[in-house]
Every structure is written in C-alpha cells, then in structure tokens.
Amino acid sequence: VHVQKWWKHGVVYQIYPASFCDSNGDGVGDLPGITSKLDYLKDLGADIVWICPMYDSPQVDMGYDISNYEDVYRPYGTVQDMEHLIKEAHDRGIKIMLDLVINHTSDQHEWFKESRSSKDNPKRDWYIWKPAKYTEDGKRVPPNNWRSNFGDHSAWTWDETTQEYYLRLFAKEQPDVNFDCEEARKTIYKSAMEFWLERGVDGFRVDTVNMYSKPIGLPDAPIIDPDSPWQPAGHVYCNGPRMHEFLGEMNEILSRYGAITVGELPNTPSMEKVLKYVSAEAKQLDMVFQFDVVDVGHGVTHHYTAKPKNFELPEVKSAIDRTQTLIKGNDAWTTVFLENHDQARSVSRFADDSPRFREASAKMLALMQACLSGTQYVYQGQEIGVVNAPKDSYPLENYLDLNSYLYVDMIKERYGANNAAKIDEAFDSLQYLARDHSRVPMAWNGKGKYGGFADVAEKEGKDIKEPWMKAHPLAGEINVASQLGDSNSVLGFWKKMIAFRKQYADLTVYGDYYTLRLEDKDTFLFFKEIPGGNGDKLAVLLNFTKDEKKVEPPTARELRLPEESSLKFELIASTHGAKEVQEALAPFEGRAYLVK
Numbered sequence: 001v002h003v004q005k006w007w008k009h010g011v012v013y014q015i016y017p018a019s020f021c022d023s024n025g026d027g028v029g030d031l032p033g034i035t036s037k038l039d040y041l042k043d044l045g046a047d048i049v050w051i052c053p054m055y056d057s058p059q060v061d062m063g064y065d066i067s068n069y070e071d072v073y074r075p076y077g078t079v080q081d082m083e084h085l086i087k088e089a090h091d092r093g094i095k096i097m098l099d100l101v102i103n104h105t106s107d108q109h110e111w112f113k114e115s116r117s118s119k120d121n122p123k124r125d126w127y128i129w130k131p132a133k134y135t136e137d138g139k140r141v142p143p144n145n146w147r148s149n150f151g152d153h154s155a156w157t158w159d160e161t162t163q164e165y166y167l168r169l170f171a172k173e174q175p176d177v178n179f180d181c182e183e184a185r186k187t188i189y190k191s192a193m194e195f196w197l198e199r200g201v202d203g204f205r206v207d208t209v210n211m212y213s214k215p216i217g218l219p220d221a222p223i224i225d226p227d228s229p230w231q232p233a234g235h236v237y238c239n240g241p242r243m244h245e246f247l248g249e250m251n252e253i254l255s256r257y258g259a260i261t262v263g264e265l266p267n268t269p270s271m272e273k274v275l276k277y278v279s280a281e282a283k284q285l286d287m288v289f290q291f292d293v294v295d296v297g298h299g300v301t302h303h304y305t306a307k308p309k310n311f312e313l314p315e316v317k318s319a320i321d322r323t324q325t326l327i328k329g330n331d332a333w334t335t336v337f338l339e340n341h342d343q344a345r346s347v348s349r350f351a352d353d354s355p356r357f358r359e360a361s362a363k364m365l366a367l368m369q370a371c372l373s374g375t376q377y378v379y380q381g382q383e384i385g386v387v388n389a390p391k392d393s394y395p396l397e398n399y400l401d402l403n404s405y406l407y408v409d410m411i412k413e414r415y416g417a418n419n420a421a422k423i424d425e426a427f428d429s430l431q432y433l434a435r436d437h438s439r440v441p442m443a444w445n446g447k448g449k450y451g452g453f454a455d456v457a458e459k460e461g462k463d464i465k466e467p468w469m470k471a472h473p474l475a476g477e478i479n480v481a482s483q484l485g486d487s488n489s490v491l492g493f494w495k496k497m498i499a500f501r502k503q504y505a506d507l508t509v510y511g512d513y514y515t516l517r518l519e520d521k522d523t524f525l526f527f528k529e530i531p532g533g534n535g536d537k538l539a540v541l542l543n544f545t546k547d548e549k550k551v552e553p554p555t556a557r558e559l560r561l562p563e564e565s566s567l568k569f570e571l572i573a574s575t576h577g578a579k580e581v582q583e584a585l586a587p588f589e590g591r592a593y594l595v596k
C-alpha cells in the first residue's frame, strides 16, 4: 500500500532554539549554536531537523507570536544565519523543517497594528473582530463563552480604540487571523511559507493546523467547567467548514517546492476526520501529530489539573493503538512522538524518573518508539534521557512559561492568593506536566558553566551569561558529554535504536500494529507484521514497573498464525542485553524479538 517516501523512515530531531545551544554566551540559544551541533545530530542519526519558531517576535509565547515572518528574532541570529544553517545541514544530508504559525500573529505584527487602528482600515477584516454582547443588566460580555488555551480567560479581548472584541484562541497578544478574508490568507502564505521555501527549507511543522477555519456563527461551547464562565472549546472551534479548502490552497504552494508537512491536530478524536487531513488521497498534509498518547491523564477542564500518574498503562496502550491503527490498511501516514516543546519529559510522565530507574526507563521508551509505525520524532534532550526538573531543586519561580504562570494565577483567583496548600498542589501538577520541563537549557556537559549550554563560547574563553531559563539541576549527571562514546548510555542506546529501526524498517516503520493483552497494567506486549501478514513478525515486550515481571511469549494464535506453528524467537533489540524469551523482564526492561 505504502509509497515509501524518504521522510517516512526518516528521523526528525526537534530543536527549541532558545534552549539548544548558545554560541555567543549571551544566555539565549541561537542559530549558529544549532549549526555547531549538526555533526552531533548527524551522528545520532537525524535525517530532518525541525526548528521551533525562530522568527522575529516579542516572545510572549516563545516565538509562537510572530511579528515578522520574514526576519529572525535577533538574539537567535539573522536571515543569513538561517541560510547558512540550511546550507550546512544540506551538505550533511539533513533536511530542515520550520514551524509554520499562521493561525495567529503577534499583536505587534504590522498587520494587526493596522487592523486595530480603526474600523475602516483596509486590514480590519484580516483579524476576527466582533461587537460586544450585553447581558440583561447591561453588562458587556464577549460574543461567546470560549476559553483561551492559556489560563482561565475569555478567548476574546476587548479593544478600547475601536470598541470591539478580537478573537485570540491563545494569549491576548496572539490575535487569530481571519482566514475567510482571501487577501489576508494569501498574503500570509506568501510571507510565512514562500519566503522560506525560496531559501531552501524542506518543509514545515504546521502549528494548530485545524483551527484556521472557525465554525459558522461561533456557537457557545457546552459547559464542562461550572467554576468558570469560560469553557474549553477546542471541540467547537477545531476542524471548521473551510479547513480543507485552505489546506488545499497551501498544498498547491508547498507541492511546487516538494515541501513536506506535519500538522498538529488537537481535539480530533475521530479517525475519519484525521484521515481527511492525512490520507494520500486528500492531498492536505503528509503527517499529523495526534495527541492521544501525550494527553493521557490530562484533565478535561484544564491540562494542569491532572495529578501525577493518575492513569494506568492500558490507557497508554489504547492511545497508541488508536494512532497506530490509523494507518493500518489506509494510505495515510502518522508520527511517533512522546515529547515536544509542549510536553513534560516522557521518562517522568510514562515511566520512572528516580535515579535508580531513569536510565532503564529512557531506554525502554526509546525501544518502544523505535518499534512503532510512522515517522519518528525525537525532542532535544530526550536522546540523553532528560527528566523533569525535581521539585526540591527547581522552585516554582523558575517556571517561565505563560501557560504555567497563568495556571497559578487561576488557582490563586479561585482559592485565594495566600492559599499555600492549593498553590503547592498546583506546583505538583506543574512539576509533573508543565511545558517548562522541555524548555530547560540543554546540558552539553557536566563540567562547564550552566551545564555547558554555551560550550562553544566557553571553549573560546568568552564570558558566559546565565541562561534565560535556569539550568537543569541534574545537568551534572545527565548531559551529552558524559554519554558520548558510551554505547551503554541512553544516548548510545538511542543511536542503536535509530539504526535498528532503519534496518528493520519493513516491520518497525511500515508494519501493521497489534496490541496484545491490553488489560495488563504492568507490561506491554505488541507485535508488528508486514502488511499482508507474510514473513517474520516483530514481538515487543516492555515492563513498565519497578519489579521483575514475567511475560508469557505471544502464542501462535495471538500472532494470527495457524495454531500448530512452532515459533522461534530471535532477540534483535534489548535494553538489558541478551535474554531468552521465557526469562522474566527486569524493571523497565524492553526487548524486541523477530518471530520466525
């Protein structure tokens, strides 16, 4: 079924520019810093590098609020630095993907400044402006009850100058673009896509791709949080009526350049809907990020209300099953990821981040990812097993993400600014789930200043400023230098897994996926086969507990083979060395067998 395109078995490495590598020691990561690490990425096995927004921006939401698509945020560098980075990457056979953030701009973008200046400005219609509503007692209220994605605020902001509300599904500094206005969207395609395609970028990760088209009449969302006037409304405003028309227009431009895309599809549980974005026939997006797996255990009213480890393994298995089966029998494609810049660290979320088990956990999750179908994504630091910053050594004031502090604001508003118990509870949730954990500066070595975040500048004897966000308290123990060259390290293991994945691509990348024994809360057993069922199968055994666990090998019947088949298990990947299939799994051990 599958047309095997290069990016399907490619490995994407995601970079958060502010926190990757600081080449000049000013405390902020930068493009030359990324360029200086391309050999490291090549050695790891990365085929594609996705760089989070590096555009000009006031950085209210770390660059997801863009004030000029055609320039680079100066502390990161210049357009020339970007061109140089593209060239150096291409010289090494690495492709570059940028982040395409066009659902909204910054309120500091010239377009919005014009739009808000007067009701008859030619760009008024480029954003979504609506008059106020009034309650019976004459109180001014927004056009509907939608909650913004951050904190507990209306998705509408009142503008004094023109006495109207504008829509902003994220921060108030991120006004939503009115895609129904043709002039606006065509201009934005040119500025945000063509400018960079002309400079050689190979594709885009498309931010919030299913939010461009808003539902007709902007209806209220059903009430699921009775404690607030503002309701989570993602299911109402995602996947609007003109989505596929807009994506078709974008695809026309993208395909002229042969550019690849991966779109973020939150709030889309229906696989039928997902396929409309990502089946080959639909010609909309090459890949999608579904949130089923990373959303496991998140609260329904607000992501951060979740308590640590409030889910059981079968929920994770079902989520994986849903996203894996999307492509089974369909000419569509998906992605495999456990981390990104919006997620806490996977070891802390899905396994065990205590000093005793964190390495085994990181390897076990790497082995699991390596065996799942779709394009593989690795987030910076994941390859060395970075864990969430511990509560006792990384205080709440170190958390800088607006999503984190707006959450704390909400708690204070609801329970009182001096309610220490509630604030501490919020801290627990953030220690477990906050986006900040993925944004802590990368630790390149354990000996330099601030985890060697500016190792290049440090070597040159430059004066190093403290990074914009406090260094990881465990940088001395978890860093690149101490793992490089050690094949038993997490980094060494990731390298092996990336090579292994490519070697067995028919099964690992392209195979059909089957979960076995879904109800088992401790261990995870799944198998893969080449579509059609011929040839050897891949059986994967994972222990998600701190105890030794025996897993019965899969039976012929479970593997959909004739009952009388005799099975031979050949170990082809393992976190703990050679083991017979009958042997119990050590804590957080993972193994993959070829079943003949």
Ligand code: TEU
Residues within 6 Å of the ligand: 061, 064, 065, 101, 170, 207, 208, 264, 266, 291, 294, 295, 341, 342
């Ligand atoms: O995130 C948008 C988004 O929808 C995610 O927050 C998603 O809902 C969540 O991860 C599901 O668990 C994107 C960017 O990735 C994020 O950094 C930005 O803050 C946001 O868009 C606004 O541009």
